[in-house]
Amino acid sequence: AFAAALLSKEQAVVMPVVFALADVTGLTEFSGRKSLRQWVGRYAPMAVVLAFYVGVRLLLFKGGELSTDLLAWPLGPFWSYLYALQAFFAPFRGLVYEPPVSVWLSLPRIMLVLTLAAVLVVALFVLRRQSGKAVWFWVGWFVIVQLPTANLLVQEAHFDERYAFLASLGLLALLGMVVSARWDAKAVRLTVLASGVLWAVSAAFVSLGRRTAFSDDGAFSRQWVTTNPRSVIAQTNTGNEFLKQRRYAEAEGPLRTALDMDPEATHARYNLALALQHQNRLREAIAEYETLRKIAPDYNLDYNYGVALDDDGQEE
Numbered sequence: 001a002f003a004a005a006l007l008s009k010e011q012a013v014v015m016p017v018v019f020a021l022a023d024v025t026g027l028t029e030f031s032g033r034k035s036l037r038q039w040v041g042r043y044a045p046m047a048v049v050l051a052f053y054v055g056v057r058l059l060l061f062k063g064g065e066l067s068t069d070l071l072a073w074p075l076g077p078f079w080s081y082l083y084a085l086q087a088f089f090a091p092f093r094g095l096v097y098e099p100p101v102s103v104w105l106s107l108p109r110i111m112l113v114l115t116l117a118a119v120l121v122v123a124l125f126v127l128r129r130q131s132g133k134a135v136w137f138w139v140g141w142f143v144i145v146q147l148p149t150a151n152l153l154v155q156e157a158h159f160d161e162r163y164a165f166l167a168s169l170g171l172l173a174l175l176g177m178v179v180s181a182r183w184d185a186k187a188v189r190l191t192v193l194a195s196g197v198l199w200a201v202s203a204a205f206v207s208l209g210r211r212t213a214f215s216d217d218g219a220f221s222r223q224w225v226t227t228n229p230r231s232v233i234a235q236t237n238t239g240n241e242f243l244k245q246r247r248y249a250e251a252e253g254p255l256r257t258a259l260d261m262d263p264e265a266t267h268a269r270y271n272l273a274l275a276l277q278h279q280n281r282l283r284e285a286i287a288e289y290e291t292l293r294k295i296a297p298d299y300n301l302d303y304n305y306g307v308a309l310d311d312d313g314q315e316e
Helices: 002-006 010-024 036-061 076-089 107-126 128-149 161-165 168-181 186-214 217-227 232-244 248-261 266-278 282-295 302-311
Strands: none
Touching: 002 010, 002 036, 010 036, 010 128, 076 107, 076 128, 076 161, 076 168, 107 128, 107 168, 128 161, 128 168, 186 217, 217 232, 232 248, 232 266, 248 266, 266 282, 266 302, 282 302
16 A cells, blocks of 8 residues: 555655654554564565665656755745645635745734634643543644655645645544544534534635636636746646637737746747747747757757748748
């Protein structure tokens, strides 16, 4: 199961640590004083799988994926955990895809999130004698499972709800523990029922608010640009959608915006060349193709570049 999980999503790399946490906190039959040999025997199979997995990735990516962002951005992990809390307690109604800090950080939301988190911490403190081991396990779950996407390593998108999804199971479990401890009280049951209905209705509104963004690729890209106009990928995808619809003049704007932000955005430059070529602006298109050849010599552009040259009378 661990091997299959690794091949499904890289986040599974932390699962041996989660299992070890369950052992250390006394939640499993293995808990208690064990010899080093017993620990090795328990975790050696997963260590072998993990070593093989890391070896394959090193062969594929030469270790380039293991560079860190911490020196340039030491607060990256802090923002990651704060975003995960916000995504759990106070998600946006509309789709806000892979947002930078400037887009998702909202003082009213953060104040609400910190208040709710503080209430949860106080409630758990009251229950510490009753459920101390499980509390530490689920707190550890939230911290550990979030780690692979906590901006410790360089990652293309610094934040997204999908990163926090699995980690948020720890928060849900902690809430469940608080409720379970007071379940015999009628007022608690009524409060939980009302909260559950409110949560379900709120989730439905979130889904309704996002449905149009998932109607097709174009709608998704337009929503992405609306919430994060500084995303090179979002601008490139929007231009590409206009290109597919043969709206060549409209494609030019977002593609140039993408190139203004990142002159080495190869897909944006190639699509811009195509948009110019379809408008019969051949010299401009050829200039973009030639720039792209210098930036990315292996980029597959020869056919359309050749057609542009031929149409421009440069048959040789």
